Amino acid sequence: MGVFSKKVSEGRLLTDEQAVEVVAKAMPEEEFRGRKVLLIVPDATRTAPVGTMFKAIHEQVGGVSAALDVMIALGTHQAMSEAAIEQRLEITHDERTGQYAAVQFFNHAWDDPSALKNIGTISANEISDLSGGLFEMDVPVEVNAKLFDYDHIVIIGPVFPHEVVGFSGGNKYLFPGVAGPQVLNFFHWLGAVITTPKIIGHKWTPVRKVVDRAGAMVKIPKLAFCMVVESDGMSGLFAGPVEEAWSAAADLSSERHTRTMEKPFHTILACAPEMYDELWTAGKCMYKLESVLADGGELIIYAPHITEVSFSHGDIIKQIGYHCSAYLLHHWDRFKDFPWGLLAHSGHVKGIGTVDADGNEQPRATVTLATGIPEEVCHQINLGYVDHRTINIEDYADREDEGVYLERKAGERLYHLRQRPDWAGGTDD
Numbered sequence: 122m123g124v125f126s127k128k129v130s131e132g133r134l135l136t137d138e139q140a141v142e143v144v145a146k147a148m149p150e151e152e153f154r155g156r157k158v159l160l161i162v163p164d165a166t167r168t169a170p171v172g173t174m175f176k177a178i179h180e181q182v183g184g185v186s187a188a189l190d191v192m193i194a195l196g197t198h199q200a201m202s203e204a205a206i207e208q209r210l211e212i213t214h215d216e217r218t219g220q221y222a223a224v225q226f227f228n229h230a231w232d233d234p235s236a237l238k239n240i241g242t243i244s245a246n247e248i249s250d251l252s253g254g255l256f257e258m259d260v261p262v263e264v265n266a267k268l269f270d271y272d273h274i275v276i277i278g279p280v281f282p283h284e285v286v287g288f289s290g291g292n293k294y295l296f297p298g299v300a301g302p303q304v305l306n307f308f309h310w311l312g313a314v315i316t317t318p319k320i321i322g323h324k325w326t327p328v329r330k331v332v333d334r335a336g337a338m339v340k341i342p343k344l345a346f347c348m349v350v351e352s353d354g355m356s357g358l359f360a361g362p363v364e365e366a367w368s369a370a371a372d373l374s375s376e377r378h379t380r381t382m383e384k385p386f387h388t389i390l391a392c393a394p395e396m397y398d399e400l401w402t403a404g405k406c407m408y409k410l411e412s413v414l415a416d417g418g419e420l421i422i423y424a425p426h427i428t429e430v431s432f433s434h435g436d437i438i439k440q441i442g443y444h445c446s447a448y449l450l451h452h453w454d455r456f457k458d459f460p461w462g463l464l465a466h467s468g469h470v471k472g473i474g475t476v477d478a479d480g481n482e483q484p485r486a487t488v489t490l491a492t493g494i495p496e497e498v499c500h501q502i503n504l505g506y507v508d509h510r511t512i513n514i515e516d517y518a519d520r521e522d523e524g525v526y527l528e529r530k531a532g533e534r535l536y537h538l539r540q541r542p543d544w545a546g547g548t549d550d
Contacts, residue, residue: 124361124369131377134354137173144177147344147360148275150185157188159271161294162278164193164201165209166402168533169279169350172211178275179221190225192267194278194298196305197462198402199432200228229265229299232433237301238266240338243331251330252311262335263301269341276345276363280370281378282535284408284469285312287326288374290347291367292336302460304335310461313446313468318412318545322379322535324371333364349373379535385415387524390517391531393424400494401431401438404470405532407488411472412545413536415524419487422531425509428493430502434463442503443467445474448482471503473544485544 125146127139160178162171175191183189191210193201201209206226207217217224230236242261249257268274280290285308297305312320312328320326336343347370349357357373359366391406406422414420430438441459446468449456456464474484489505491512499506517527528534537545 122361124359124365126357126359126369128349128357128373131356134352134356135358137177140170140173140355140358141177141180143346143358143360144174144181147346148178148181150182153182153273154185155187156272157270158182158186158190158273158275159268160189160191161194161274161276161299162191162209163294163298164195164198165205166198166396167279167281167289168353168396169277169348170211170354171209171277173355174277174346174348175210176212178277179224183224188225188271189223190227190271192227192229192265192299194294195229195231196297196300197231197302197433227267231297231300231302231305234301236266237263238269239263239301243304243334247334248307248331251334252327255314255327256307256311258307260307260331261301261303262296262338263303264295264339265299268299268339271341274339274341274343276343277348278346279348279350280367280374281350281533282322282374282409284317284321284405285309285465286328286332287320287323288329288367288371290370291345291363292332294345295339296332296335297462300335302462304331306461306465308332309465313465314450316446316473316544317408317469318473318537321408321412322375322537324368324375336363349377351377378533379537381539382413382536383539385413385418385524385538386521386526387415387418388517389414389418389420389526389528390512390514391420391422391528392514393422393427393532394530395426397424397427397532399427399429399431399435400470400490400492401434401466403427403492403532404466406528407470407472409532409535410526410528411486412541413526413538414472414486416485419489419505421489421491421507421512423491423509423512423514425491425493430494430498434460434466437463438467439498439502441467442501443471443488444503445471445476445482445484447474447476451476451480451482 283289397403491509
């Protein structure tokens with residue numbers, strides 16, 4: 122099976138009819154008749170017309186399949202309510218209890234060992250090869266046990282530049298989407314050690330290699346619908362084998378989701394959209410803009426609606442604080458027993474830096490929160506604070522020539538410099 126695709130020129134979006142056409146080609150009725158099908162979809166922290174795809178797939182095979190259910194690829198995010206899942210799938214409650222009544226909704230239970238199944242181990246030798254020699258350790262691989270109740274897995278999700286793996290999507294909806302904590306903690310920390318600027322926006326990163334290796338261990342027929350999303354719709358849709366569909370979508374994402382700047386900015390105001398309701402996800406404001414933040418500059422995450430560091434991990438993150446990965450590694454005995462995925466988040470948000478002879482960190486730039494998180498908490502977690510009520514967003518607009526930049530919807534579009542410094546080099550093959 123090859124990749125079925127539709128894409129349109131910049132500034133245009135696919136129609137629903139074009140999406141339906143791709144679904145019909147990728148999912149012929151005869152291949153799904155009497156089969157149990159599990160759709161794996163993102164939670165609300167990803168912009169994507171998931172409802173368009175869900176409805177098209179349900180129309181195509183819902184009447185012939187033995188089951189057509191939905192699992193939310195939470196990773197380690199908080200569970201979604203049934204009402205929130207209905208909103209994610211763009212259906213009303215009446216539709217949920219009517220034409221979609223047979224569809225079961227599941228949240229991935231990443232923190233429930235009884236809900237997980239061990240499917241093997243990536244050996245230390247393999248990890249050494251995949252990571253370019255950075256790590257040599259056995260990595261157990263667990264995934265949600267419900268997957269094995271189904272005959273087909275269909276992944277539906279957008280592809281964007283991503284801080285941990287290079288580009289999101291593809292097998293990432295399995296790992297970490299519906300994975301156990303050990304493998305996801307490992308490869309998140311692998312990405313943090315390499316650092317965000319050397320990962321984000323590059324395809325064949327060491328982390329992607331680990332994710333694809335884990336994905337190959339799920340021996341269930343898999344199909345992916347990889348979306349390249351712009352505004353509220355798709356500029357591209359690629360369907361087929363997971364790795365192939367993802368690769369084609371990542372190429373288009375690189376074109377559509379990346380902006381090249383001529384010089385860095387000393388001040389960036391990054392406005393986090395409402396879909397990021399905690400710093401855990403709003404950290405993407407830093408990830409996507411770090412490469413155009415000048416040495417010694419300041420990035421302000423503006424999000425008055427955010428009052429929590431993390432709903433799932435806040436207490437532990439407050440113990441760790443936010444630190445450069447170099448600092449975490451320098452003081453490894455102090456930090457090694459914390460979940461590595463949380464250490465990775467810490468390093469990603471703080472940004473790259475160095476450690477001086479006395480073991481003190483020297484961040485390359487400053488990250489400041491203009492949120493509903495109290496000032497004392499910001500200081501506790503080692504980030505800056507500014508009262509969001511003192512900020513007028515328009516004061517930052519149209520000042521690029523002064524070294525000031527305003528990103529009104531931060532978190533999905535990647536910025537980089539035309540002449541990249543050494544610390545922002547790539548990891549592509």
